[in-house]
Amino acid sequence: MPRPERASKGSMPDDAWQTYKRLIGYLRPHRGMFALGMLGAIVFAISMVSFTAFAKVFGDGTFENRDPRTIVWLPLALIGLFLLRGLGDFTQTYCMGYVGRQIVKRLRGQVFERMVHLPVSYFDRNSSNVLLTKLTYNTEQIGQASTDSILITLREALTIIGSIVMLFYFNARLAAIALIMGPLVAWLIGIINKKFRRYSHRIQDSMGDITRVAKETLEAPRVIKVYNAENYQAGQFEGVNEHNRRSHMRLVLTKGLSNPVVQMVTATGSAIVLSIAISDAINERMSMGDLLAFFVALVGIAQPLRALVGVSGPLQQGIAAGQSIFQLIDEAAEPEGGSLVAERVRGDIEYRDVSFTYPVGKGAALHDVSLKVAAGEVIAIVGRSGSGKSTLVNLLPRFYEPDAGTIRIDGHELHEYQLQNLREQIAVVSQDIVLFNDTIRANIAFGRKASDEQIERAAQAALVMDFVRELPAGLDTMVGDRGVLLSGGQRQRISIARALLKNAPILILDEATSALDTESERFIQAALEQLMHNRTTLVIAHRLSTVEKASRILVMEAGRIIESGTHAELIAKQGQYAMLHAMQFNA
Numbered sequence: 001m002p003r004p005e006r007a008s009k010g011s012m013p014d015d016a017w018q019t020y021k022r023l024i025g026y027l028r029p030h031r032g033m034f035a036l037g038m039l040g041a042i043v044f045a046i047s048m049v050s051f052t053a054f055a056k057v058f059g060d061g062t063f064e065n066r067d068p069r070t071i072v073w074l075p076l077a078l079i080g081l082f083l084l085r086g087l088g089d090f091t092q093t094y095c096m097g098y099v100g101r102q103i104v105k106r107l108r109g110q111v112f113e114r115m116v117h118l119p120v121s122y123f124d125r126n127s128s129n130v131l132l133t134k135l136t137y138n139t140e141q142i143g144q145a146s147t148d149s150i151l152i153t154l155r156e157a158l159t160i161i162g163s164i165v166m167l168f169y170f171n172a173r174l175a176a177i178a179l180i181m182g183p184l185v186a187w188l189i190g191i192i193n194k195k196f197r198r199y200s201h202r203i204q205d206s207m208g209d210i211t212r213v214a215k216e217t218l219e220a221p222r223v224i225k226v227y228n229a230e231n232y233q234a235g236q237f238e239g240v241n242e243h244n245r246r247s248h249m250r251l252v253l254t255k256g257l258s259n260p261v262v263q264m265v266t267a268t269g270s271a272i273v274l275s276i277a278i279s280d281a282i283n284e285r286m287s288m289g290d291l292l293a294f295f296v297a298l299v300g301i302a303q304p305l306r307a308l309v310g311v312s313g314p315l316q317q318g319i320a321a322g323q324s325i326f327q328l329i330d331e332a333a334e335p336e337g338g339s340l341v342a343e344r345v346r347g348d349i350e351y352r353d354v355s356f357t358y359p360v361g362k363g364a365a366l367h368d369v370s371l372k373v374a375a376g377e378v379i380a381i382v383g384r385s386g387s388g389k390s391t392l393v394n395l396l397p398r399f400y401e402p403d404a405g406t407i408r409i410d411g412h413e414l415h416e417y418q419l420q421n422l423r424e425q426i427a428v429v430s431q432d433i434v435l436f437n438d439t440i441r442a443n444i445a446f447g448r449k450a451s452d453e454q455i456e457r458a459a460q461a462a463l464v465m466d467f468v469r470e471l472p473a474g475l476d477t478m479v480g481d482r483g484v485l486l487s488g489g490q491r492q493r494i495s496i497a498r499a500l501l502k503n504a505p506i507l508i509l510d511e512a513t514s515a516l517d518t519e520s521e522r523f524i525q526a527a528l529e530q531l532m533h534n535r536t537t538l539v540i541a542h543r544l545s546t547v548e549k550a551s552r553i554l555v556m557e558a559g560r561i562i563e564s565g566t567h568a569e570l571i572a573k574q575g576q577y578a579m580l581h582a583m584q585f586n587a
């Protein structure tokens with residue numbers, strides 16, 4: 001949705017100037033190429049201004065002096081001028097294209113780099129699809145603004161300045177009168193720019209909405225079909241599509257109006273100047289050549305002015321895009337953590353009075369949770385959904401920071417560890433399984449350097465081999481987008497294999513076997529139990545049968561640990577656990 005406060009921010013000239021300066025910084029590594037492009041632009045501008053001199057020679061040579069030599073060399077000079085112009089044109093197009101693509105690539109790289117390092121909480125607050133739009137659409141606009149637009153602005157400004165110099169050369173008095181128009185035109189262009197920027201922000205935001213609705217729809221074809229939600233989704237899309245069209249039309253309207261208005265103002269001025277010039281020529285204060293040249297120079301200002309006004313659209317779009325991209329690039333990355341680097345932690349875990357509230361939540365998700373787990377222990381966490389089980393374990397890899405209390409591994413607080421090193425110690429199999437559009441093998445290895453044998457052993461233990469054996473391409477079978485080509489249980493086994501391969505001293509299983517049938521679950525349970533040897537394991541499970549063997553069971557409710565003990569102890573206690581247990585087994 002459009003954010004009004006952003007639109008007003010976009011109209012602050014200081015901010016726009018800051019953004020532009022920062023964008024110019026991206027040119028620095030390519031200044032050689034950029035300068036060459038500029039040279040091309042200057043050659044181009046010179047060739048354009050030369051037409052006024054051409055007109056002067058043409059007028060005087062033909063009408064005043066009636067010099068027959070002009071019959072040959074004037075046409076030749078014309079070809080020469082166009083040759084020069086063509087050369088300048090090619091150089092500027094090629095060089096600026098080169099610089100522009102470099103900038104787009106660099107910005108994309110920076111946006112991506114930042115996206116990877118943003119904290120989890122950022123993704124809770126912002127739609128990933130809006131980020132996607134920034135990566136694809138906004139960067140393109142910046143590429144254009146920082147090269148094409150600079151180029152055109154410079155080239156046309158040069159042409160205009162050249163033409164004005166010519167005006168002064170041929171008739172200073174007239175030129176001075178013509179220049180009175182300057183401030184008025186500059187003021188008009190200023191207003192137009194502001195409007196362009198405001199509408200560009202809206203268009204960019206609405207592009208994000210279009211991507212979002214389209215992507216959500218593409219990702220859920222089955223849900224949409226079975227709920228007959230095609231029309232509902234189409235309605236949603238129509239909404240954002242229409243909003244995008246409206247925003248664009250505002251820009252189109254401004255674009256359409258800007259040139260005629262600017263041209264009318266200049267034409268009125270030119271008309272006045274022209275009438276004085278004609279009277280000068282009639283009274284023989286000006287030669288035919290001077291009048292022609294003056295006229296060509298005057299008309300020669302109109303075309304570049306048009307281009308200059310025309311380029312301010314893309315230029316302002318680029319600035320608006322730059323503002324939104326820099327906002328993302330400047331977003332704080334995850335803290336790197338401390339300097340502690342452990343080869344392999346033992347796996348003692350301690351939570352002390354930990355409280356946590358999600359930034360966009362409705363009250364605390366964890367209240368004063370304290371918990372001690374000895375290295376190698378297997379702890380099960382049970383409780384109703386929404387009771388805070390996942391939140392509890394998600395604090396361990398520092399996806400979120402607790403608001404109060406401390407968490408320690410091997411006696412050191414989490415923030416003492418270097419973040420990467422901390423995460424190296426933890427393997428997580430969570431309820432939302434994420435597979436990438438790649439082979440099963442690559443999904444198990446997932447960036448790790450692992451031998452085929454290691455991958456196969458992990459695949460074996462997680463029962464991945466059971467179904468892989470039947471696939472013609474085996475482990476090299478592609479899993480499709482997010483693993484759509486596999487069943488839920490198969491995906492889950494792959495994610496378990498991935499965690500097994502990581503071989504970390506701390507293992508978190510957050511409903512890791514929920515998508516499996518009882519038989520496979522039992523097999524995997526056996527494999528996992530093997531794996532649990534000499535590592536600390538936190539198991540969150542719905543099916544209580546899977547946690548009975550845990551050395552301790554914690555029962556959570558509303559962000560608190562309300563019971564803790566072995567299966568037998570908790571049954572004897574006749575509390576919440578006993579009740580949950582009775583419900584599951586008497587159902």
Ligand SMILES: Nc1ncnc2c1ncn2[C@@H]1O[C@H](COP(=O)(O)OP(=O)(O)O)[C@@H](O)[C@H]1O
Nearest residue numbers: 124358360361365384385386387388389390391
């Ligand atoms: N990313 C999040 N942002 C805001 N609130 C959340 C987020 N994830 C979970 N919650 C809320 O925190 C509470 C605990 O959730 P969770 O730890 O996922 O429960 P469980 O894993 O026991 O089902 C719930 O009320 C849930 O709505």
Ligand SMILES: [Mg+2]
Nearest residue numbers: 389390391510
């Ligand atoms: Mg959960």
